[in-house]
Amino acid sequence: MVSARDWVGARTTVTTVFIVAILSAVTGILNISSPVAGGVFSSVIPEVIRITAGFTGTLTGFLLLASVYGLRRRLRPAWYSTVILLPVSAAQGLIQSPARAIPLIGFSIISLVLCLLNYRAFDRDLDWNVTQLSALLAIAGAQTYATAGAYALREQFNGVDSLFDAFYFALVTGSTVGYGDITPRTAVAKLFGMSALLVTVASFAVALGVLLTPAIEARLTKALGRMTESQLEILDNHILVLGHGELTEPILEELEDRADVLIITPNAERAQRLSDRGYDVFTADPSDEESLKRARVEVARSAIVATNNDAEDALAILTARQLNPDIHIVAAATQRENEPKLRRAGADTVISPAALGGHFLAESAIGGGGLETVEERLLEEQPDEMVEDADTNAADTDANSDD
Structure with a gap:
């Protein structure tokens, strides 16, 4: 049964923001290729602003996609950026063409409301590691060097007349696009251009490696039958299956397509088989506190413990109850005499299938x-x-x- 929490929770928020990002990018592209005159504020807004709002809508869409990545990891800075970008996206739709941007405006408003309602869900601070900080500083430093140098030597370049031109030169040089509209006229300018090329390209290469490494790790983790940290962090109102055994199979069949289920098992081979069948699996000890915290037991709807080992099940129940006193725990007792013990461990409902x-x-x-x-x-x-x-x-x- 789908609850109201499923409809307005963090997962729905991320989904609607993703839809806004796509709509913003598509609407911006349409307005670039086939501009539409008019808009709610067409009589008071200069044409240059309307044109700018057209192509910057695509940029807003890409920025929202970056925010979606942060929201999936429940980052608070991503929540702030999303709350800022959603009104911008809606405003761009109003300025461009309301008739064409009705879906964009509507989803922007809905997403903004969901973001405000789920403020507490996105509570993780942005924790940059040394590699990520180095990549950011490398890009910022390289772009600053190329921009400042080009502006200082602007008289020795063709096409550099302002600071904006210098930044444009630094960007196209670092991306190796090189349109050829800005060229050095002296040996000094050529030497500077070569140094700027080496520095900026190297900084982009470092940043690319930093961005691709997590993606490669995610693919390898999926291939090994495990969930990535970003997948774990977005879990909300899910059902935890603590351990896996013969009794677990019919339970999984009953829950399939009815709820979000996360299976926790320490058996890597079994986790691989379950992952191949399409289940979300976390390879870990279901009685370990840190493992259950990573599986977000504190926001889980319920927990099911149904392996063939009542002693291990009791430990898993004790840990889950300690971390989340309000979670509903259902257990299956292999031996009927163990039913009272599982209840004392913290299970709300205990059933003995054998009995x-x-x-x-x-x-x-x-x-x-x-x-x-x-x-x-x-x-x-x-x-x-x-x-x-x-x-x-x-x-x-x-x-x-x-x-």
Whole structure:
């Protein structure tokens, strides 16, 4: 059953911001290729601003895509940038052409509301490592060097008349585009151009390596049947399956396409097989505190513990209950005498499949009728319907006891 939290949670926020980013980029491209005269403020806004809003809409879209990456990691700076860019995106739509930008404006407003509602969900600080800081400083330093040098030697260049021209020269030089519209006229300018080329290209190469390394690591992690940190950080209102065994398989089949499920198992080979089948798997010890924290147990909807080892299940239950006192924990007891122990460990509901199956078989053997019908009804009934029936029966029992 989909709850209201699923519709307005952090995952939905990231999705809608991603849609805004795509719409902004597409709308900007359309306005560049086929400009539309008019707009709500066309009578008071100069034409140059309307034209600028047209092509900068694409830039806003790409900036929002970068913010989406940060939102997936629940970064607070990404939340701030998104809150700033969404009104800009909506304003660009109003300035350009409201008729063409209606979806952009609408999704921008919806995304902004969702961002404000989920402020607490994006609470991670931006933690730059030494490599990332070095890459940023290298790019900034190289661009500063090329811009300042070109401006200082502007009389020895063709086409450099302002600081903006100098920055343009630094950018096209570092990206190795080299349109040829700015050229050195003296030996000194040529020597400077060569040095600027080496410095800026090297800085871009360093930055490219820093950006590609996490992507390569993510691919390798997926190939090994594990989830990446960014995938773990976006989990919200999910169901944790702590451990994997024979009892877990039918549970996964029942939950498939009904909820977001994360399986935690220490067995790397089993994790690989489950990942190949399309399940989200985290290779870790389900009774380890750090592992459950990384699996975001604090915002999980519920936890299921159903392996063939009641002792290990009890440890997983204790850890999950300690980290999230409000989480609903369901456990399967391999041995019926362990049911009270699992409840004392912190499980809200404990079921013994072996005892239940044995009861059904025994009743059937001594002539109990209708058991197959009961089994078929239980298997065909949706989980939410079963919960409603249980609540109704509990209410009837309380009413009868009062009478």
